[in-house]
Amino acid sequence: MPEMKTSEVAIEKTNLLGLSAVQLGDFFESVDEKRFRGTQVLKWMHQRGVVDFDQMTDLSRPLRDKLHQIAEIRLPIVVRQEDADDGVCKWLVETGSGGCIEAVYIPEGDRGTLCVSSQIGCALDCSFCATGKQGFNRDLTAAEIIGQVWIAVNALDGFGAQSRRRVTNTVMMGMGEPLLNFDNVVAAMSLMMDDNGYGLSKRRVTLSTAGVVPMLDKLGDVIDVSLAISLHAPNDELRNQLVPVNKKYPIAMLLASANNYLAKQSDKRRKITIEYTLMDQINDRPQHAQELAELLVATPCKINLIPFNPFPNTEYRRVSNNSLYRFKEILVNAGYTVTVRTTRGDDIAAACGQLAGAVNDRTRRSERYRDAALSRDEQRKNDLSDQQVVRIINV
Numbered sequence: 001m002p003e004m005k006t007s008e009v010a011i012e013k014t015n016l017l018g019l020s021a022v023q024l025g026d027f028f029e030s031v032d033e034k035r036f037r038g039t040q041v042l043k044w045m046h047q048r049g050v051v052d053f054d055q056m057t058d059l060s061r062p063l064r065d066k067l068h069q070i071a072e073i074r075l076p077i078v079v080r081q082e083d084a085d086d087g088v089c090k091w092l093v094e095t096g097s098g099g100c101i102e103a104v105y106i107p108e109g110d111r112g113t114l115c116v117s118s119q120i121g122c123a124l125d126c127s128f129c130a131t132g133k134q135g136f137n138r139d140l141t142a143a144e145i146i147g148q149v150w151i152a153v154n155a156l157d158g159f160g161a162q163s164r165r166r167v168t169n170t171v172m173m174g175m176g177e178p179l180l181n182f183d184n185v186v187a188a189m190s191l192m193m194d195d196n197g198y199g200l201s202k203r204r205v206t207l208s209t210a211g212v213v214p215m216l217d218k219l220g221d222v223i224d225v226s227l228a229i230s231l232h233a234p235n236d237e238l239r240n241q242l243v244p245v246n247k248k249y250p251i252a253m254l255l256a257s258a259n260n261y262l263a264k265q266s267d268k269r270r271k272i273t274i275e276y277t278l279m280d281q282i283n284d285r286p287q288h289a290q291e292l293a294e295l296l297v298a299t300p301c302k303i304n305l306i307p308f309n310p311f312p313n314t315e316y317r318r319v320s321n322n323s324l325y326r327f328k329e330i331l332v333n334a335g336y337t338v339t340v341r342t343t344r345g346d347d348i349a350a351a352c353g354q355l356a357g358a359v360n361d362r363t364r365r366s367e368r369y370r371d372a373a374l375s376r377d378e379q380r381k382n383d384l385s386d387q388q389v390v391r392i393i394n395v
């Protein structure tokens with residue numbers, strides 16, 4: 001093999017896309033340039049959507065040439081964009097290591113919420129979650145996280161001034177548990193809120209966690225964003241089954257940590273959003289609603305009820321409308337603000353819990369779940385009457 005000359009040694013270029021304002025300032029300083037160049041490049045990338053140094057006209061030609069040598073602005077690659085009839089948009093994004101993630105845009109009135117992924121797959125294995133069934137692949141970099149916002153803004157309005165299809169809110173609620181990718185998620189959320197970046201207010205950037213308590217304890221010290229807790233059960237016994245991380249950090253510990261987070265915020269009127277996915281006959285009974293009302297009595301919160309959205313091989317079923325109405329009524333009568341998330345983007349499998357993507361399943365977890373589901377189906381068929389079996393076979 002021929003020896004490589006010194007001049008041919010590949011220099012690893014710094015990807016500027018995921019760097020915060022401070023990190024960009026540090027970068028320019030480290031290459032003997034003024035710190036304010038960082039702010040200029042930040043605005044080009046995240047306010048104007050420009051990712052080619054040659055188009056950054058307020059940088060001198062020599063500086064642009066230098067940047068070509070030492071830096072790059074590398075976006076994740078969009079493999080596919082799907083548009084649902086109700087305006088929901090999904091991007092399947094290739095992250096360069098064979099793994100794919102998804103970002104989903106959900107328009108509602110004058111709001112447009114982008115659901116952003118933080119990891120490829122997820123290790124927490126919540127029993128009702130499509131992503132959890134894929135196992136964990138790896139953390140996303142800050143560039144790959146903020147890259148999802150860039151891709152959505154670019155596709156929706158091309159970084160134009162006023163468009164009806166805009167990203168007004170972001171939620172770290174896509175694939176992965178954001179608190180298990182703490183530094184990169186914090187860096188990306190900072191860019192979402194930076195006035196020279198996407199300029200979203202802290203009320204419009206939400207982190208949703210299943211309850212990694214030690215990291216939640218840390219979060220309020222480094223950033224001020226809205227918080228959502230994926231609770232899904234009113235007691236530890238049930239939550240241990242649905243959200244296994246609860247065995248390590250039970251509900252009382254989680255709610256104490258969430259309340260501490262609120263106490264650190266400057267705005268004392270802030271509330272936590274409690275996410276509660278309703279599954280038929282699992283956690284949708286009136287006693288569950290009553291228990292939930294009592295559990296949350298000391299936590300400033302609003303409750304978001306999410307009818308479960310079935311996906312292939314799941315054992316759970318969607319809550320009935322009657323149960324949903326009854327559940328909501330109990331909470332409203334107890335004095336809570338309750339919203340119900342309508343199912344969106346069904347025709348492109350974009351609704352929450354369906355962020356499956358073409359992920360490398362290193363743990364072969366999805367295979368095990370499929371086998372388990374097949375044997376459950378087998379068992380069910382054996383238990384059914386002949387007439388019911390005929391109906392199943394005919395479907």
Ligand code: SF4
Binds near residue numbers: 122210
């Ligand atoms: S619900 Fe969230 S934390 Fe739980 S497995 Fe799915 S992605 Fe992970």
